Amino acid sequence: MDLDVRISPYLSGNFAPVRSEDDFELTVTGEIPAGLKGALYRTGPNPQFEPRDPNYHWFSGDGMIHGFFVEDGKVRYRNRYARTPKWELEHAAGKSLFGTFGNPMTTDPDAFGKDSGVANTNIIRHAGRLLALEEGHRPFQMDLSSLDSLGYADFGGKVTAHPKEDPVTGELVFFGYGDGDLPMSPEVSYGVVDKAGKLLRRDKFVAPYSSMIHDFMVTGGHVLFPVLPLTMSLERAMSGRPPVAWEPEKPALVGVMARDAHVDTIRWFNAPACYVFHVMNAWDEDGKIVADVMRYDVAPLFPNADGSKGKQAGAYLVRWTFDLTGASDAIKEEQLDDLAGEFPRFDERYTFRKNRHGWFAGQAGTPGDVRTDILSHIDLTTGKRTDWAAGAGDSVSEPVFTPRSIDAPEGEGWLLATVYRARDNVSEMVVLDAQNIAAGPVATARVPRRVPFGFHGNWVAA
Ligand SMILES: [Fe+2]
Numbered sequence: 001m002d003l004d005v006r007i008s009p010y011l012s013g014n015f016a017p018v019r020s021e022d023d024f025e026l027t028v029t030g031e032i033p034a035g036l037k038g039a040l041y042r043t044g045p046n047p048q049f050e051p052r053d054p055n056y057h058w059f060s061g062d063g064m065i066h067g068f069f070v071e072d073g074k075v076r077y078r079n080r081y082a083r084t085p086k087w088e089l090e091h092a093a094g095k096s097l098f099g100t101f102g103n104p105m106t107t108d109p110d111a112f113g114k115d116s117g118v119a120n121t122n123i124i125r126h127a128g129r130l131l132a133l134e135e136g137h138r139p140f141q142m143d144l145s146s147l148d149s150l151g152y153a154d155f156g157g158k159v160t161a162h163p164k165e166d167p168v169t170g171e172l173v174f175f176g177y178g179d180g181d182l183p184m185s186p187e188v189s190y191g192v193v194d195k196a197g198k199l200l201r202r203d204k205f206v207a208p209y210s211s212m213i214h215d216f217m218v219t220g221g222h223v224l225f226p227v228l229p230l231t232m233s234l235e236r237a238m239s240g241r242p243p244v245a246w247e248p249e250k251p252a253l254v255g256v257m258a259r260d261a262h263v264d265t266i267r268w269f270n271a272p273a274c275y276v277f278h279v280m281n282a283w284d285e286d287g288k289i290v291a292d293v294m295r296y297d298v299a300p301l302f303p304n305a306d307g308s309k310g311k312q313a314g315a316y317l318v319r320w321t322f323d324l325t326g327a328s329d330a331i332k333e334e335q336l337d338d339l340a341g342e343f344p345r346f347d348e349r350y351t352f353r354k355n356r357h358g359w360f361a362g363q364a365g366t367p368g369d370v371r372t373d374i375l376s377h378i379d380l381t382t383g384k385r386t387d388w389a390a391g392a393g394d395s396v397s398e399p400v401f402t403p404r405s406i407d408a409p410e411g412e413g414w415l416l417a418t419v420y421r422a423r424d425n426v427s428e429m430v431v432l433d434a435q436n437i438a439a440g441p442v443a444t445a446r447v448p449r450r451v452p453f454g455f456h457g458n459w460v461a462a
Pocket residue numbers: 121161162214277278455456
């Protein structure tokens with residue numbers, strides 16, 4: 001069945017879903033590095049049925065997991081739906097039942113009050129479990145090799161898509177938002193599970209207002225909650241206006257607390273109106289907290305509160321500094337690079353420590369087009385940026401770094417990404433030397449069809 005592309009630009013071209021679950025041996029060009037053994041998992045929205053909501057949002061499609069399994073220089077590909085309760089209910093009905101973000105105004109009465117989780121935003125391994133994550137539901141467990149759906153994992157409630165794993169303790173530090181009795185409430189949960197996946201704490205606080213909080217910052221000693229003016233409102237949704245909207249007249253705030261402290265101790269710092277989807281890394285430094293983030297002047301992809309179309313802006317890498325010893329609650333901001341981009345990543349062995357090397361997906365074209373077409377490496381010590389451009393009309397995914405060996409120096413290893421080749425309408429997994437990305441891929445594994453644009457992925461070493 002063809003989807004009606006008039007209802008959303010996110011249902012056409014390589015945003016359109018693929019409906020088959022496949023297993024392919026991929027054709028490899030070049031040479032897969034000898035030490036590279038494991039799997040690149042990626043996820044993204046892939047609606048099982050034509051969405052019923054005329055305001056279908058890219059973020060609300062059913063999750064599909066794409067696994068690239070690398071061994072002995074060969075690459076196998078397997079993709080499977082995350083068969084969430086929503087997926088199962090709609091599968092049985094043979095049609096979509098849920099409105100975007102569970103919006104009751106556009107949900108079929110048969111699905112009222114039912115779980116609308118789509119598990120489409122990130123896929124991580126923790127405590128031996130492969131977990132598909134999204135904004136507003138519980139982590140959904142998948143089998144590491146078969147990609148079979150195993151059901152929700154228990155974290156005591158909602159977990160967003162960007163928890164942070166402590167490289168020393170193995171703990172997973174997470175949060176959930178809109179976590180009250182009513183949908184889109186201003187309640188935020190802060191939680192920690194230990195390295196075995198057991199819940200150690202989960203505490204709630206009320207944010208200054210209800211905001212879509214996509215990512216947060218964690219350091220060795222602190223946790224930081226951005227409350228930025230991309231607001232959520234059930235009342236607005238019930239009156240037919242956007243459930244999620246840009247409201248720049250609200251303050252841009254970041255709540256800072258010690259990781260082991262009570263949520264009552266949060267101190268609110270402030271910034272000019274802005275939005276941040278993603279954080280590269282954050283660390284403690286001499287009474288300050290430093291965080292490198294991809295910052296937008298205007299939240300992209302969402303309308304204004306009155307329903308008018310929002311502006312499309314690009315994000316730029318900036319460094320935020322929070323002075324914990326000073327009297328000022330202003331966040332100091334310094335721009336680190338001038339290429340618009342998204343999906344900042346780093347050598348995650350340096351989580352909570354000052355990192356020198358970072359990578360992101362850059363945009364040579366119009367800032368605000370969510371497609372990215374350049375892989376970029378930035379040396380944060382020298383400020384020098386190096387790029388690899390995929391080619392005219394082609395797009396790249398988030399880059400994922402994996403070290404050459406456990407004890408290799410920072411940033412020495414490989415960068416993995418998927419590339420959409422528009423002319424041939426197929427996708428590839430590419431492997432680049434992370435310190436020499438300008439040379440282009442050392443190996444390319446071609447899928448015999450396209451892999452739809454998605455959000456996040458991670459490498460799990462064998
Ligand atoms: Fe994200």
